[in-house]
Amino acid sequence: MSRSISKSLLWRPWTPITQQASALQIVEARGSRIRDAEGTWYLDGISGVLNASCGHGHPKLIEAATQQMQRLAHYDPMAASHQPAETLAARLADLLPGDLNETCLVNSGSEGTEAALKIALQYWRNIGDDRERVITFEAGYHGSTFLGQQLSGLPFTVSDWTAPFPIDHVAMRESPRALRTAEGAEALLALFAQTLENGAPAAAVMVEPLLGLGGCVVLPEGFLAGLRRLCDQHGTLLILDEVFCGFGRTGRMFGFDHDGITPDIVVMSKGISSGLIPLAAVTVTSAIKETFKNEPVAQGLRYGHTTGGHAVASAVANAVLGVIAEEKLVENSAIQGARMLEGLQALQSHPKITDVRGLGLIVAIEADCPASAGAIAETAGRNGLLVRHERGVVRIAPPLTITTDETLELVDKLSTAVGLLG
Ligand SMILES: Cc1ncc(COP(=O)(O)O)c(C=O)c1O
CATH class of the missing domain: 3.40.640.10 (Type I PLP-dependent aspartate aminotransferase-like (Major domain))
Structure with missing residues (x-):
């Protein structure tokens, strides 16, 4: 008899025991996008576990x-x-x-x-x-x-x-x-x-x-x-x-x-x-x-x-x-990273944002408290963009293959999320 997936026996790392059941089920990943079991596609702002630098499913790899x-x-x-x-x-x-x-x-x-x-x-x-x-x-x-x-x-x-x-x-x-x-x-x-x-x-x-x-x-x-x-x-x-x-x-x-x-x-x-x-x-x-x-x-x-x-x-x-x-990914990282940082730096004028910083394709939005950072990540997720947040800081590190259109989409989704902080 097969077990129901809702009774997961998988013990996920670095995740409180009370939150074990709330995991997204990821079923597919292509380039800068991933799809969950419900069929929703997300822009992957964190490259899987900050590691899918060449994008997901690169055919040469x-x-x-x-x-x-x-x-x-x-x-x-x-x-x-x-x-x-x-x-x-x-x-x-x-x-x-x-x-x-x-x-x-x-x-x-x-x-x-x-x-x-x-x-x-x-x-x-x-x-x-x-x-x-x-x-x-x-x-x-x-x-x-x-x-x-x-x-x-x-x-x-x-x-x-x-x-x-x-x-x-x-x-x-x-x-x-x-x-x-x-x-x-x-x-x-x-x-x-x-x-x-x-x-x-x-x-x-x-x-x-x-x-x-x-x-x-x-x-x-x-x-x-x-x-x-x-x-x-x-x-x-x-x-x-x-x-x-x-x-x-x-x-x-x-x-x-x-x-x-x-x-x-x-x-x-x-x-x-x-x-x-x-x-x-x-x-x-x-x-x-x-x-x-x-x-x-x-x-x-x-x-x-x-x-x-x-x-x-x-x-x-x-x-x-x-x-x-x-694919000149180091160069693309510098170019898209600078574009992303420039776009997100406008958010520094928001009263709940204390700093926006970055280097290449690592960009961080620091909020006034962990709850604000959590709210930004949650809103972004609902709008189809996955990012991480730790210690009041939203961390963004998309694949180095990210295109200009995807960079602008990412900036737009995060700007909307910050705007909704109130
Ligand atoms: C800077 C740094 N060092 C070491 C590690 C540990 O790597 P792993 O999770 O592959 O054991 C990480 C993981 O996030 C990291 O970011």
Whole structure:
């Protein structure tokens, strides 16, 4: 006997138990649009889970996945290698600046940040130092594994358990709006300088180039360059979490490209496979990998998963890189993002809107309170546009394939929703 779908046995993540039953049933997705079980089409303002960068159901990605699935789905990454993963590692080395050449493939952003930390901590052991302290933004989000969760100080993601090593969370004192000034950048850097100076030498600083879940905070220009200098002064590794921002989302290939820096470790996921299939990558400098030759007991990377670097996922990522180049998606992200931001900035005159900010195809509308942000998202949903809201901030991140007409439709629907706030 089949069970009724209203008695769902699926336990959805990050959703209160009382709201489990209220999920939209999504049955189809094409380009920038998705359709629910009732037949209603929506403009997808959040790219699935902020990851369908090439749009939904891109034929070239489906073809790459199908062909690879027919030839070789995957093989033991410990015992062997295969061409799709080798090609992806080589292409990432070409794409990333400086000495960022060595890639470890995993399955999710959280696994990626956790792998990055394990590599960073092991690096210090390898060179005979016992550094363990890690510094992150309090409002940063780096995932939901046991370790990933410890890295964030966000009240709604924070873990009840203690971290296995010291983690210092830097709390921003300015509002996101006040932060976007030369003084804002200086004040923020001073906080990181203080945290680096006080306490044991830090093993690593891990930051997102734009704080996504923590309020869609656009960091001031020059901040990452200043942070790179500070890390160099303290001999601390700089890890960039590009899980949300990477692969064109901010109008540049990587978020850190805006400041022209080279991190020591980069974590990538979401856009890397355009949401078609799970994949994440951690790329480190050759100098970091080289230290693994000095391990006291030669074990190599003490980390890995059965499906890490899955051949089908790697083949899709290789196709994604092709689509990004052929369809000029990084450029489109910058162009449509600027158009969207310009259109939405008019909403700043509304008494219940405190800020409109963005970078590339990440745009945020900050409301006076979470209820207003919720009302905007709800009205937009009723009018056929899906967006997210967290901490009083409406987050908009449509596929990088979005057209000018779709951008204008999105601006129009959000303007109507804000207008109805009263
Ligand atoms: C910046 C950042 N890091 C890490 C993660 C965790 O990735 P995943 O949900 O794939 O584990 C996310 C997910 O939203 C993210 O936005």
